[in-house]
Amino acid sequence: MPIKIRQPFVPITEVEHAAFCKTEDQLPAKSLAEELAVNVRWQEIPAEYLHYTPEELDQRIHQARRKLGKSVTVLGHHYQREEVIKYADFQGDSFLLSQEAASRPDASYIVFCGVHFMAETACILCAPHQKVILPNLTAGCSMADMAPIEDVEDGWTDLQEALGGHGGIIPITYMNSVASIKALCGRNGGAVCTSSNAGKVVEWGFQQGERVLFLPDQHLGRNTALKLGIPLEQMVVWNPFRRLGGNTPEQLRQAKMVLWQGHCAVHTRFTVKQIETARMRYPDVTVLVHPECTMEAVQAADMNGSTEFIRKTINEAPAGSKWAVGTEISLVNRLSINNPDKTIFCLDPVICPCSTMYRIHPAYLLWVLEGLVAGHVVNEITVPADIKRDALVALERMLALR
Numbered sequence: 001m002p003i004k005i006r007q008p009f010v011p012i013t014e015v016e017h018a019a020f021c022k023t024e025d026q027l028p029a030k031s032l033a034e035e036l037a038v039n040v041r042w043q044e045i046p047a048e049y050l051h052y053t054p055e056e057l058d059q060r061i062h063q064a065r066r067k068l069g070k071s072v073t074v075l076g077h078h079y080q081r082e083e084v085i086k087y088a089d090f091q092g093d094s095f096l097l098s099q100e101a102a103s104r105p106d107a108s109y110i111v112f113c114g115v116h117f118m119a120e121t122a123c124i125l126c127a128p129h130q131k132v133i134l135p136n137l138t139a140g141c142s143m144a145d146m147a148p149i150e151d152v153e154d155g156w157t158d159l160q161e162a163l164g165g166h167g168g169i170i171p172i173t174y175m176n177s178v179a180s181i182k183a184l185c186g187r188n189g190g191a192v193c194t195s196s197n198a199g200k201v202v203e204w205g206f207q208q209g210e211r212v213l214f215l216p217d218q219h220l221g222r223n224t225a226l227k228l229g230i231p232l233e234q235m236v237v238w239n240p241f242r243r244l245g246g247n248t249p250e251q252l253r254q255a256k257m258v259l260w261q262g263h264c265a266v267h268t269r270f271t272v273k274q275i276e277t278a279r280m281r282y283p284d285v286t287v288l289v290h291p292e293c294t295m296e297a298v299q300a301a302d303m304n305g306s307t308e309f310i311r312k313t314i315n316e317a318p319a320g321s322k323w324a325v326g327t328e329i330s331l332v333n334r335l336s337i338n339n340p341d342k343t344i345f346c347l348d349p350v351i352c353p354c355s356t357m358y359r360i361h362p363a364y365l366l367w368v369l370e371g372l373v374a375g376h377v378v379n380e381i382t383v384p385a386d387i388k389r390d391a392l393v394a395l396e397r398m399l400a401l402r
């Protein structure tokens with residue numbers, strides 16, 4: 001079996017992440033030139049877009065949208081900053097938005113204010129005549145980047161060799177992964193899952209085989225498996241930088257869950273200590289976190305669930321209730337503004353937006369919209385036909401479980 005030595009790397013997003021962390025309540029709107037002054041490497045954009053004030057951007061975006069009419073649909077993920085999401089025709093999580101785009105064939109152009117894997121998913125689900133646009137091509141996802149397809153293909157081969165043939169292992173990938181990994185799952189009897197249906201999909205995986213390879217978020221995988229009653233002793237972590245992921249063949253044979261060593265830089269910031277502090281401050285607070293948080297944080301919280309679950313639960317909660325929330329700050333701030341009769345705050349006192357979602361500045365949105373007005377499609381996201389076909393198989397297996 002070949003031994004590959006690779007150097008771990010610190011993604012640029014980790015560096016950037018700190019650049020936009022604040023201790024104030026809100027992140028103020030700025031021109032793109034001011035944002036770029038912290039020395040981040042975002043996509044280059046024509047110079048005139050750098051210096052528009054937030055007011056000028058607002059006026060020009062409305063003007064472009066009026067000219068484009070129904071030919072364009074703007075989608076906004078819940079984690080987008082306020083000065084971007086206000087232009088969205090639809091807000092939602094990644095899968096909901098992709099389905100929304102696919103159900104609007106009138107819109108020839110889908111401008112996805114989110115991150116790269118979301119635009120790819122929209123491209124897989126949309127009709128061939130629809131073009132999907134990502135306003136800033138550097139808006140990736142640090143978690144998805146922790147599972148490059150080359151590493152996953154190598155790991156998949158090594159796992160099968162170690163387990164003997166197929167080894168009864170079913171690959172399941174979280175929506176937050178590149179299209180080629182979704183395709184690998186489709187080709188190998190696996191499926192895609194979201195944070196809302198991970199339990200159902202993993203359960204299905206165990207009906208198809210003896211064990212599951214869960215990608216790319218080890219925390220969602222672990223939290224989901226624990227809920228299904230799989231003990232920690234039957235889980236191993238696959239470190240792509242080590243031979244056999246850092247496991248012995250015997251450990252792999254004993255494992256029910258093989259967890260790819262990826263994580264979300266935003267959700268792993270939430271700690272048990274923060275939960276204890278919130279409870280000391282408000283003894284009647286309910287702590288609600290996302291399952292991308294660590295096992296320790298999820299177990300210390302009162303509730304956990306997907307972005308849509310968090311929104312629904314808090315929006316429907318009685319007036320006067322108090323919520324300490326462990327998810328992306330733009331969503332927490334929006335929930336707090338939209339529910340003034342409740343006390344809603346982020347568990348982490350340092351305000352850190354998802355640094356890659358944050359790369360969608362209104363200047364980028366304006367740039368792609370004005371491109372369309374001028375007849376140019378800027379930043380189109382495409383997925384090769386074979387990847388699209390196999391990824392769709394994995395997505396359809398998930399949809400069949402509803």
Ligand code: SF4
Pocket residue numbers: 079115140141142143144176264265266267328354355356357
């Ligand atoms: S919040 Fe985490 S998982 Fe979601 S896009 Fe940002 S880095 Fe990726």
